[in-house]
Amino acid sequence: xNEQESGSLGxxxxxxxxxxxxxxxxxxxxLTRADMERVNQLILSKAGSDVQMIPEVANHLISSGGKRLxxxxxxxxxxxxxxxxxxxxxxxxxxxxxxTATLLHDDVVDxxxxxxxxxxxxMIWGNQASVLVGDxxxxxxFRMMVDVGSLxxxxxxxxxxxxxxxxxxxxxxxxxxxxxxxxxxLSVIRAKTAALFAAAAEVxxxxxxxxxxxxxxxxxxxxxxxxxxxxxxxxxDYGGKAADLGKxxxxxxxxxxxxxxxxxxxxxxxxDERAFWRDAIEAGNSSDANxxxxxxxxxxxxxxxxxxxxxxxYGTIARDALAPxxxxxxxxxxxxxxxxxxxxxx
Amino acid sequence: xNEQESGSLGxxxxxxxxxxxxxxxxxxxxLTRADMERVNQLILSKAGSDVQMIPEVANHLISSGGKRLxxxxxxxxxxxxxxxxxxxxxxxxxxxxxxTATLLHDDVVDxxxxxxxxxxxxMIWGNQASVLVGDxxxxxxFRMMVDVGSLxxxxxxxxxxxxxxxxxxxxxxxxxxxxxxxxxxLSVIRAKTAALFAAAAEVxxxxxxxxxxxxxxxxxxxxxxxxxxxxxxxxxDYGGKAADLGKxxxxxxxxxxxxxxxxxxxxxxxxDERAFWRDAIEAGNSSDANxxxxxxxxxxxxxxxxxxxxxxxYGTIARDALAPxxxxxxxxxxxxxxxxxxxxxx
Numbered sequence: 001x002n003e004q005e006s007g008s009l010g011x012x013x014x015x016x017x018x019x020x021x022x023x024x025x026x027x028x029x030x031l032t033r034a035d036m037e038r039v040n041q042l043i044l045s046k047a048g049s050d051v052q053m054i055p056e057v058a059n060h061l062i063s064s065g066g067k068r069l070x071x072x073x074x075x076x077x078x079x080x081x082x083x084x085x086x087x088x089x090x091x092x093x094x095x096x097x098x099x100t101a102t103l104l105h106d107d108v109v110d111x112x113x114x115x116x117x118x119x120x121x122x123m124i125w126g127n128q129a130s131v132l133v134g135d136x137x138x139x140x141x142f143r144m145m146v147d148v149g150s151l152x153x154x155x156x157x158x159x160x161x162x163x164x165x166x167x168x169x170x171x172x173x174x175x176x177x178x179x180x181x182x183x184x185x186l187s188v189i190r191a192k193t194a195a196l197f198a199a200a201a202e203v204x205x206x207x208x209x210x211x212x213x214x215x216x217x218x219x220x221x222x223x224x225x226x227x228x229x230x231x232x233x234x235x236x237d238y239g240g241k242a243a244d245l246g247k248x249x250x251x252x253x254x255x256x257x258x259x260x261x262x263x264x265x266x267x268x269x270x271x272d273e274r275a276f277w278r279d280a281i282e283a284g285n286s287s288d289a290n291x292x293x294x295x296x297x298x299x300x301x302x303x304x305x306x307x308x309x310x311x312x313x314y315g316t317i318a319r320d321a322l323a324p325x326x327x328x329x330x331x332x333x334x335x336x337x338x339x340x341x342x343x344x345x346x
Numbered sequence: 347x348n349e350q351e352s353g354s355l356g357x358x359x360x361x362x363x364x365x366x367x368x369x370x371x372x373x374x375x376x377l378t379r380a381d382m383e384r385v386n387q388l389i390l391s392k393a394g395s396d397v398q399m400i401p402e403v404a405n406h407l408i409s410s411g412g413k414r415l416x417x418x419x420x421x422x423x424x425x426x427x428x429x430x431x432x433x434x435x436x437x438x439x440x441x442x443x444x445x446t447a448t449l450l451h452d453d454v455v456d457x458x459x460x461x462x463x464x465x466x467x468x469m470i471w472g473n474q475a476s477v478l479v480g481d482x483x484x485x486x487x488f489r490m491m492v493d494v495g496s497l498x499x500x501x502x503x504x505x506x507x508x509x510x511x512x513x514x515x516x517x518x519x520x521x522x523x524x525x526x527x528x529x530x531x532l533s534v535i536r537a538k539t540a541a542l543f544a545a546a547a548e549v550x551x552x553x554x555x556x557x558x559x560x561x562x563x564x565x566x567x568x569x570x571x572x573x574x575x576x577x578x579x580x581x582x583d584y585g586g587k588a589a590d591l592g593k594x595x596x597x598x599x600x601x602x603x604x605x606x607x608x609x610x611x612x613x614x615x616x617x618d619e620r621a622f623w624r625d626a627i628e629a630g631n632s633s634d635a636n637x638x639x640x641x642x643x644x645x646x647x648x649x650x651x652x653x654x655x656x657x658x659x660y661g662t663i664a665r666d667a668l669a670p671x672x673x674x675x676x677x678x679x680x681x682x683x684x685x686x687x688x689x690x691x692x
Contacts, residue, residue, distance in 0.1 A: 051516045105481060108454075109474040128455040131477055132514045135451060135484075139508030142488055146500045154492045154500065162485030168478045170397045 023339030025067065031333050032075045035089060039071050042093040046140045057121050057133040061100055064118050069337070070200040071096045073225075077204020077218045080330040087148045087207045094157060095200045097141035102164060102196075104134035109168065110255055114248060153203045160199035167191020176256040176282050178266050178274070185260055186227070189234075194226030201225075220321035221334065224314040229341045231311035234259035235304050236344065238295060253294055254286045260310065262294070264303035273297055311342050369685030371413065377679050378421045381435060385417050388439040392486045403467050403479040407446055410464050415683070416546040417442045419571075423550020423564045426676040433553045436490045437499055441546040443487035444503065448510060448542075450480035455514065456601055460594060499549045506545035513537020522602040522628050524612050524620070531606055535576040536569070543572030563667050567680065570664035575687045577657035580605035581650045582690070584641060599640055600632045606656065608640070610649035619643055657688050 029036075047058035071092035078088035106112070107120040108127045114120060122130040138161070145154050171188045174180045201222030205214040237252040238261050252259050258281065266277045276297070280290045298304055315338045325331055375382075393404035417438035424434035452458070453466040454473045460466060468476040484507070491500050517534045520526045547568030551560040583598040584607050598605050604627065612623045622643070626636045644650055661684045671677055 049512055049515075051512050051519065053515050053519050054512065105477050108477055127473070128518055129515065131451050131454055132511050132518065136508055136511035136515065138481075138484065139504060139511055142504035143501075143508060146497060146504050149497055151492060151495055151497075155489075158485060158488035158492050162482055162489060165478050165482035165485055166395055166397050166400065169395075169399050169475065169482065172474055172478065173397065173399050 023336050023343050025069070025337055025340045027329070027333035028072055028076060028337055031079070031329060032072045035075045035079075035092070036068065036072065038089045039068075039075070039092050039096070042089060042144075043096060046093065046097070046144065047137065049136070053125065053129055054133055054136055057104070057125050057129050058100070058137060060118075060121050060124065061103060068096060069229075070099050070196060073197065073200045073222060073334075073337075074204050076330050076334055077201045077222075078208050079204075080218075080325065080328065080334070081205050081208035081210040081214055083204070083208035085207070087150070088204065090144045090148050091153055091157075091203045091207055092200075094141040094144045095196065095203070097137045097144075098157065098161060098164075099196060101134040101138040101141070102168075102192075104130045104137070106168070109172070112251070148207070150203075150206060152206045156199050156202050156206065160195045163191045163195040167193075167195065171257075174258055176284070177258065178278050178281055180258045180263060182260060182263055185258065185263055189227060189230040190223070193230040194223045197226030197229065198222035214325075217321050217325060221318045224318035224321065225338055225341060227314040228311040228318065228338065231260060231307055231314070232342055232344055235261060235307040235311075237261075238298055239304055250286075250291045250294075253280070253291050256281045256284060256286070260307045261298050261303045264306055265294075265297045265301045268301040268303070269297060308342065315339070315342050368689050369682050371415070371683055371686045373675070373679035374418055374422060374683055377425070377675060378418045381421045381425075381438070382414065382418060384435045385414075385421070385438045385442065388435060388490075389442060392439060392443070392490065393483065395482070399471065399475055400479055400482055403450075403471050403475050404446070404483060406464075406467050406470065407449060414442060415575075416445050416542060419543065419546045419568060419680075419683075420550050422676050422680055423547045423568075424554050425550075426564075426671065426674065426680070427551050427554035427556040427560055429550070429554035431553070433494045433496070434550065436494050437503075437549045437553055438546075440487040440490045440503060441542065441549070443483045443490075444507060444510075445542060447480040447484040447487070448514075448538075450476045450483070452514070455518070458597070494553070496549075496552060498552045502545050502548050502552065506541045509537045509541040513539075513541065517603075520604055522630070523604065524624050524627055526604045526609060528606060528609055531604065531609055532573070535573060535580075539576040539579075540569045540572030543575065544569035547571075560671075563671060566667035567664045570660040570667065571684055571687060573660040574657040574664065574684065577606060577653055577660070578688055578690055581607055581653040581657075583607075584644055585650055596632075596637045596640075599626070599637050602627045602630060602632070606653045607644050607649045610652055611640075611643045611647050614647040614649070615643060654688065661685070661688050 043062055044059075047062060048055050074092040074095050075088055078091075104121055107122050108130050112120050113123055120130075121133070125133075142154075142158070145157055167188055167190070170184075171192060174184055174188065198219045199222070201218040202215055205211075205218050208214075234252065237249065237259065239249070251257075253262075262277065262281065266274055269277065276290075276293065279285050280294060318338050319335060322331055322334060389408055390405075393408060394401050420438040420441050421434055424437075450467055453468050454476050458466050459469055466476075467479070471479075488500075488504070491503055513534055513536070516530075517538060520530050520534065544565045545568070547564040548561055551557075551564050554560075580598065583595065583605065585595070597603075599608075608623065608627065612620055615623065622636075622639065625631050626640060664684050665681060668677055668680060
């Protein structure tokens with residue numbers, strides 16, 4: 001499908017209050033700019049190794065232009081509680097390394113060729129290097145956490161590491177199974193995406209030695225923001241501007257990945273349509289013609305709009321999680337990120 | 347090659363003192379039996395997950411009959427310093443999980459079909475599950491360390507995790523390169539094997555709150571024991587009893603892995619023989635006929651005996667590392683493990 005078609009998704013987002021301008025990540029980027037420079041330096045330094053292949057592989061992914069949303073969350077969450085030390089820099093870098101390690105392993109697991117419009121590391125250096133450099137970055141992440149010395153932060157982040165891996169395995173075991181329910185799907189994205197957002201946000205108040213209610217607020221914010229983020233990502237796979245995102249429209253379809261737009265279309269479909277989905281996803285008949293037909297069914301049942309609707313639902317929970325905290329520029333920037341994540345779809 | 351041939355290696359081990367009986371791991375096994383039962387229970391419990399595939403994959407490897415040498419080292423190293431608490435159980439389990447995670451990832455990286463005589467997890471559940479369950483076990487290992495709450499133990503084990511991954515990448519980058527020196531090879535096995543032995547031993551005195559000299563002694567013991575262990579392992583690949591070990595003789599040869607028996611045979615060979623090694627290892631002509639020829643050259647230049655000789659060298663350093671410590675049954679069991687690791691070759 002060409003970009004014009006895929007870009008003409010035209011989902012109407014029922015924002016609670018109508019706005020003249022789109023939400024932006026810019027306030028968060030501006031507020032964390034100085035700290036993020038230090039994070040970026042630490043990333044480069046900790047991805048270094050005498051073993052030449054390690055910085056090569058790591059920098060390929062690190063320099064590929066991700067937004068670095070997760071470490072920004074950690075920095076902002078610490079600053080939200082007036083943190084003045086240096087440890088949030090190390091924790092933010094740990095979070096980004098955990099994410100990068102996951103991406104390296106994911107590309108091997110998903111057999112992906114492209115990420116953010118560039119060849120994946122596994123296509124250039126092979127699966128072997130991707131697995132091992134991922135392990136190295138995960139090890140470096142833990143070393144930085146240990147260096148910070150907060151057992152609470154270590155607890156939150158090591159638990160997240162387990163949950164993420166568990167979620168990926170769960171995803172593997174529901175893959176290509178059209179009987180997957182929305183609840184199964186939610187369990188997967190809660191574990192594989194939202195858990196790291198939650199941990200990234202929670203270690204902010206931890207390092208700032210805020211109390212339990214602050215930790216819970218940021219954890220809930222991160223968790224629900226992560227759910228919204230992944231829901232939108234999964235919608236974009238069936239309708240976003242592939243070129244902008246460096247993704248191919250229909251990647252999930254071709255991999256037989258079960259995401260909400262497909263789950264809803266399957267459940268709402270006729271018996272014939274369900275047979276089509278089983279043939280396409282379970283039997284792997286994911287030709288371009290079948291992708292066109294899948295997009296038609298997704299449009300017919302309005303499942304992209306409903307997927308975005310679910311994202312808005314979780315975004316609202318994230319918003320209310322932060323609501324009781326004092327109004328500061330940090331809070332307002334974190335609030336705007338919720339809308340930004342959802343409005344990416346346009 | 348049949349087992350009789352491969353078993354007739356006949357390397358004479360020049361032990362410093364002649365002995366009537368072979369060294370055994372039995373004293374260590376007997377001394378740690380009660381604690382190892384608790385470790386085994388913890389292994390089963392921490393490899394559990396609601397995601398069914400995780401315990402399946404983990405138990406496949408965990409139940410496959412490894413000796414569990416590394417966790418026994420941790421237990422014995424703690425008991426050597428009169429440790430009376432419970433935390434050594436968790437640390438020993440963490441060490442075994444780190445090892446298991448490494449094996450799962452190694453099998454993917456090496457594309458191995460067999461481990462200890464059984465199909466590898468990746469042959470049964472695929473590379474994907476092997477990568478992800480490895481990640482899960484690594485995460486669980488860190489959670490148990492965090493639970494123990496010793497930042498020193500966390501530091502030692504997280505640093506080991508990095509070094510191990512670094513060593514695996516280094517191994518990848520020297521793979522199939524016949525110009526690899528003995529020093530390059532030593533760097534690889536120091537990182538990929540000996541570092542975890544060293545960490546496993548060092549966390550014993552850490553948890554027992556022994557002083558710096560106790561930590562250093564056990565770290566040095568573990569490091570040198572690990573070097574000896576890997577050297578013997580690499581010798582066995584060209585001459586051990588494959589059936590006993592669950593390995594195929596010549597696996598390393600077929601994978602183009604550069605180990606000391608090959609490095610020495612290459613360096614001591616004629617120009618023609620060096621051309622043969624380059625063809626076999628670098629160009630991948632690892633037919634059975636070429637394996638026979640390789641074994642002939644290894645015999646011609648006595649490189650298995652010399653590889654074992656290097657193992658004895660490191661074994662002696664391990665022995666001297668422990669020497670100043672009080673004579674106890676624990677020390678004597680740890681000493682005997684050194685000889686056991688080396689004498690496996692017969």
